[in-house]
Amino acid sequence: MTVLDLNQPTVTGAAERVGVELGARSYDIVIGNGLLSDASHWMGLPASRHALIVTNETVAPLYAERLTERLATLYREVHLVTLPDGETYKDWPTLQRVFDALLERGCDRKTVLFALGGGVIGDMTGFAAACYMRGTPFVQVPTTLLAQVDSSVGGKTAINHPLGKNMIGAFYQPARVLCDTSTLATLSDRELSAGLAEVIKYGPIADPNFLAWLEQNIDGLRQRDPDLLRFVVRRSCEIKAQVVGSDERESGLRAILNFGHTFGHAIEAGLGFGAWLHGEAVAAGMVMAADLSERLGLATAGLVDRLARLIERAGLPTRGPRLEASEYLRHMRVDKKAEDGDIRFVLIAGIGTAVVRSAPDDMVAASINAHCD
Amino acid sequence: MTVLDLNQPTVTGAAERVGVELGARSYDIVIGNGLLSDASHWMGLPASRHALIVTNETVAPLYAERLTERLATLYREVHLVTLPDGETYKDWPTLQRVFDALLERGCDRKTVLFALGGGVIGDMTGFAAACYMRGTPFVQVPTTLLAQVDSSVGGKTAINHPLGKNMIGAFYQPARVLCDTSTLATLSDRELSAGLAEVIKYGPIADPNFLAWLEQNIDGLRQRDPDLLRFVVRRSCEIKAQVVGSDERESGLRAILNFGHTFGHAIEAGLGFGAWLHGEAVAAGMVMAADLSERLGLATAGLVDRLARLIERAGLPTRGPRLEASEYLRHMRVDKKAEDGDIRFVLIAGIGTAVVRSAPDDMVAASINAHCD
The missing domain is CATH 3.40.50.1970 (Rossmann fold)
Incomplete structure (x- = not known):
């Protein structure tokens, strides 16, 4: 870059x-x-x-x-x-x-x-x-x-x-x-x-x-x-x-543009498309993805707070709607990035560096629960 | 080849x-x-x-x-x-x-x-x-x-x-x-x-x-x-x-594969799709296209007869259905090969050599009328 x-x-x-x-x-x-x-x-x-x-x-x-x-x-x-x-x-x-x-x-x-x-x-x-x-x-x-x-x-x-x-x-x-x-x-x-x-x-x-x-x-x-x-x-x-x-x-790198989109997609699908604007769902999704990055030890602590503060100042939601984590997971499995039922997350390994990988369901659920109403 | x-x-x-x-x-x-x-x-x-x-x-x-x-x-x-x-x-x-x-x-x-x-x-x-x-x-x-x-x-x-x-x-x-x-x-x-x-x-x-x-x-x-x-x-x-x-x-050469197809397309569209099989319409269409090739002086006399004989032996129609030439032309103008209303015909300049070009409406009508019932 x-x-x-x-x-x-x-x-x-x-x-x-x-x-x-x-x-x-x-x-x-x-x-x-x-x-x-x-x-x-x-x-x-x-x-x-x-x-x-x-x-x-x-x-x-x-x-x-x-x-x-x-x-x-x-x-x-x-x-x-x-x-x-x-x-x-x-x-x-x-x-x-x-x-x-x-x-x-x-x-x-x-x-x-x-x-x-x-x-x-x-x-x-x-x-x-x-x-x-x-x-x-x-x-x-x-x-x-x-x-x-x-x-x-x-x-x-x-x-x-x-x-x-x-x-x-x-x-x-x-x-x-x-x-x-x-x-x-x-x-x-x-x-x-x-x-x-x-x-x-x-x-x-x-x-x-x-x-x-x-x-x-x-x-x-x-x-x-x-x-x-x-x-x-x-x-x-x-x-x-x-x-x-x-x-x-x-086929590879481009997937990083979907940062926040896997969680965001689940928010949109879970609420019915149109309830939240795409960008709103992505905003809350980025906070969850940042949380998962921290939780997996990829990003150092502080990323979630820093990102959430900026998102809030941009007039965007930092928390997802009240949905069961299992419902989030169900929607994420039909995401186009999913392969063979395996959800691929875009995660942050230090600001400016994204990686694409899967994560254990319980960790994903923890990130969702920490950032939804 | x-x-x-x-x-x-x-x-x-x-x-x-x-x-x-x-x-x-x-x-x-x-x-x-x-x-x-x-x-x-x-x-x-x-x-x-x-x-x-x-x-x-x-x-x-x-x-x-x-x-x-x-x-x-x-x-x-x-x-x-x-x-x-x-x-x-x-x-x-x-x-x-x-x-x-x-x-x-x-x-x-x-x-x-x-x-x-x-x-x-x-x-x-x-x-x-x-x-x-x-x-x-x-x-x-x-x-x-x-x-x-x-x-x-x-x-x-x-x-x-x-x-x-x-x-x-x-x-x-x-x-x-x-x-x-x-x-x-x-x-x-x-x-x-x-x-x-x-x-x-x-x-x-x-x-x-x-x-x-x-x-x-x-x-x-x-x-x-x-x-x-x-x-x-x-x-x-x-x-x-x-x-x-x-x-x-x-963008060029591939169009030769549509030999007989411009006339054939008009037959299919004119009768309603499904009345004739695609291959049947193409068969009669090839005879018309061969006729147009002879009429324009591209092919030497004899192409139409030779092709029609083989088509007949293959169990296929050598003549199109009774439709007005103007109706053929109307359908041909919405063909995908048409550009700006100009119909592009695949014509034969000697057996084994195809060319793609337009032709005067009256010549096209003559070829149609010579080979339809």
């Missing part, structure tokens, strides 16, 4: 680029304030007659017109499909509406799909692009903090199955990611905090300096200081790009 | 291997009489606790038990899901039954899927494998001639959308293809003939000697001579493997 230069002043104004190096599938993440209004960052996208914007009912009134305007100079026909908002619609019948729109409008296999929205829209649009005529190009235009710092980068696409979250999907990389940080101004406080959970995770797994920087700047981030937000998106994307560049299909 | 040595005696008994060279995604096609009963060809498949056989109601009573027996020595848990038979079930609700089975039985992302059946089962199982937990390994065990000589090789997987055939899918390669030619004994005559259409196409597009060989041996093939069938599967797979090896995702 590159070391963060805390003395380097944050550049204001111009947009910044972070490269994701994946050979023929390499692409740029462009980060800047006001990208949706600046034509210069939209040059060089895949050529086609047709473009299709996929968005949801919440985002459409805010940004669909601006994106349509941007694309109208690049594509002869710009179509729009607006899906209902929320995790409960991350399913096949809703995805089918994207395919319907593509076929009804005569879109060929060069058609470029644009995902305008948060993580759900990005995951669904990417999966639609992966499958339509066996693959069309797509571009991520994330409008939430969670999507800008995490889900829009790396090519994980999916929909949910009634029996499991993100169970049906593909690894399919976008042609570009365009993060307009000015869209973060319209996020609710709750959504902003949820995004901060995925930001915070990068500290323990990859970068002690970034964790320290977050501790200094968490209040400014919650107040939506544009420079701080842009920096946090860039640094998160840099770390994610490095991890994904070395392990695109999660 | 390698030249076929017609003097080389067909080896009897032992199985043969044809390699598909795709770098890290390379795999073998194994061809032999009685492979389902011979453990030696099943070694070295991807390791896992779980295997899932996907088959249909017609094939299950014939071969599911034998395959289960074969896999029971390799995998701790061998599951079976039996789908209804037919093109009309190549849809999302039916595919969902595969995902249901995988999740209900706790199958992780190392689970190996086995496609036991014809083209529909192969396409659906491959697509399920491509999507389940973003990708699990799968193995093709084709039991129809069409699947053994064409659809099981090359990694095209898909389901149909109400508005178009094979519109939702993925390029996803199998780990191995196991063609037990003894299963061809249980095919209906009509299914056997339909498979021969995809065999015949390899002559005009790639191999004049193979076309001549087919003209000599078509009667023996229809009488299901095991050595002739095995040879025809091997030679077809060799040609297909070469084409796919040089253009996996159909």
Whole structure:
């Protein structure tokens, strides 16, 4: 990991680029304030007659017109499909509406799909692009903090199955990611905090300096200081790009990005998806995973307290909901990382260093019980 | 293309291997009489606790038990899901039954899927494998001639959308293809003939000697001579493997494999899918495409007659159904090969040499009208 230069002043104004190096599938993440209004960052996208914007009912009134305007100079026909908002619609019948729109409008296999929205829209649009005529190009235009710092980068696409979250999907990389940080101004406080959970995770797994920087700047981030937000998106994307560049299909290293996610997944599944936001579940999950790291002697004492303090200041829950430890364990066993029923945890062996390993059920249960209501 | 040595005696008994060279995604096609009963060809498949056989109601009573027996020595848990038979079930609700089975039985992302059946089962199982937990390994065990000589090789997987055939899918390669030619004994005559259409196409597009060989041996093939069938599967797979090896995702050369398919697609769509078998539509489509090749001055006169004679001897239609030429054209414009409404035809410039190009609508209409009832 590159070391963060805390003395380097944050550049204001111009947009910044972070490269994701994946050979023929390499692409740029462009980060800047006001990208949706600046034509210069939209040059060089895949050529086609047709473009299709996929968005949801919440985002459409805010940004669909601006994106349509941007694309109208690049594509002869710009179509729009607006899906209902929320995790409960991350399913096949809703995805089918994207395919319907593509076929009804005569879109060929060069058609470029644009995902305008948060993580759900990005995951669904990417999966639609992966499958339509066996693959069309797509571009991520994330409008939430969670999507800008995490889900829009790396090519994980999916929909949910009634029996499991993100169970049906593909690894399919976008042609570009365009993060307009000015869209973060319209996020609710709750959504902003949820995004901060995925930001915070990068500290323990990859970068002690970034964790320290977050501790200094968490209040400014919650107040939506544009420079701080842009920096946090860039640094998160840099770390994610490095991890994904070395392990695109999660055969090893990439799993560290799931720090807190195995416990978090159990919280989401146990309460029913949508009750807690993904980032909220990950936040409480990180505290449990940190506890398990300490309990197994991997991390020195103090990690749990330090992480919980930052998570709390970010406006996020540090404790899981009241569920039996056995129920947590049951949900964790159907996690995609589980192999042959063996749960794989991302644990912290000193801040900045993650390891992936299994753990005895009683130790896991102790970590859960210590950090749930 | 390698030249076929017609003097080389067909080896009897032992199985043969044809390699598909795709770098890290390379795999073998194994061809032999009685492979389902011979453990030696099943070694070295991807390791896992779980295997899932996907088959249909017609094939299950014939071969599911034998395959289960074969896999029971390799995998701790061998599951079976039996789908209804037919093109009309190549849809999302039916595919969902595969995902249901995988999740209900706790199958992780190392689970190996086995496609036991014809083209529909192969396409659906491959697509399920491509999507389940973003990708699990799968193995093709084709039991129809069409699947053994064409659809099981090359990694095209898909389901149909109400508005178009094979519109939702993925390029996803199998780990191995196991063609037990003894299963061809249980095919209906009509299914056997339909498979021969995809065999015949390899002559005009790639191999004049193979076309001549087919003209000599078509009667023996229809009488299901095991050595002739095995040879025809091997030679077809060799040609297909070469084409796919040089253009996996159909950015160029691979399109030649669709000879007869653009017209054939219009026949299938125009009559409603399932009225004609895919191979039957391709057969009449090849005659139209040959006619268009002659009409455009690409092929010398005589190609149409020669091809039609062989197609007829194979028990296949040489003329399309009564549909308006304008209806053919309408369906052809939504073909996946069409770009920006421009239909791309696979045409023959001398036997063994295919080209892909567009053609004036009136010429296309003339070719259709000359060869439909």
